[in-house]
Amino acid sequence: MTRIALMFFLGTILFLQCKKTTEIKIENFQAQNEIGKNSNGTKVFYFLVTGYTGKDSDYDKIERHVCGINRDSLHKIYKQFWLAYYRKSNKTNNENIATNPKDFFIYSTFEDHIVQYSFITNSIVSRRKYYLNEYPKETDSFREYELCK
Numbered sequence: 001m002t003r004i005a006l007m008f009f010l011g012t013i014l015f016l017q018c019k020k021t022t023e024i025k026i027e028n029f030q031a032q033n034e035i036g037k038n039s040n041g042t043k044v045f046y047f048l049v050t051g052y053t054g055k056d057s058d059y060d061k062i063e064r065h066v067c068g069i070n071r072d073s074l075h076k077i078y079k080q081f082w083l084a085y086y087r088k089s090n091k092t093n094n095e096n097i098a099t100n101p102k103d104f105f106i107y108s109t110f111e112d113h114i115v116q117y118s119f120i121t122n123s124i125v126s127r128r129k130y131y132l133n134e135y136p137k138e139t140d141s142f143r144e145y146e147l148c149k
Helices: 001-018 056-068 073-077 095-099 102-111
Strands: 023-028 044-049 080-087 113-120 124-129 138-143
Touching: 023 056, 044 056, 056 113, 073 113, 102 113, 113 138
Parallel strands: 044 080
Antiparallel strands: 023 044, 080 113, 113 124, 124 138
């Protein structure tokens, strides 16, 4: 009987370990955010994502982050702005990019770019999903009010 209880206990622990999901964590990509706005009133805000797996749930969490940003105040300052999300990796992180800024263009934009949201005049939003590639694999555009229903 104790052997059955022990097997049940170990099986339950194994099941819980397999079922465990990794939560993504989003932080400012400060090394890239130090770059000021363009002369035409455009600004890119960069974010690092820890725990990215490529699942739809990751994109849902990133989109909730986008919806939590006070975009109205940004619209008052910038004509256009982008929110760019990158996977945090051994090369794409604040420490490395601060000391090796070329790694952002040599590595991060090719290997760690997840998704980018472009907020343009008249509340048009463009969402480009990169799936860790250099070029977007999916692009769609919609009104800003449709983003955060």
